[in-house]
Amino acid sequence: MTKKYDKEFKIQTVRLIQEEGKTVAQVARELGLHENTVYRWLAEFKQDGANAFPGSGQLKPDDNALRDLQKELRELREENEILKKAMHYFAKDRR
Structure with a gap:
């Protein structure tokens, strides 16, 4: 079963990398996420900014x-x- 993370969690995760200078590997390890997941969220946020992570079905x-x-x-x-x-x-x- 795949875990679902809300928009705010994803944005906070991206901010840990962008604003606090943590590495993707470090953030993934701290939050129990796969590095590829964090890289994907980071790419989505860089591309779409505030419109990233619209939610399921949106x-x-x-x-x-x-x-x-x-x-x-x-x-x-x-x-x-x-x-x-x-x-x-x-x-x-x-x-």
Whole structure:
């Protein structure tokens, strides 16, 4: 079973390295974590800052915005297709 760590724990872990100058190996040993886990958290924090570690099932704000725009685009394309079909249907009636 995989342990789950909350966002605050991950941020505090990263701060031990960045602000207190501890090594990844030292922090991992002190907290009982695998070094690779700490390296991954460090990389995520460096890349995304305050938006890192959004939580289970949550998206980062940029990913969430992209998903919403993709959904809107699909819906608009569907509506456009319906309108095209309706236009052709009504155009036939006029002849």
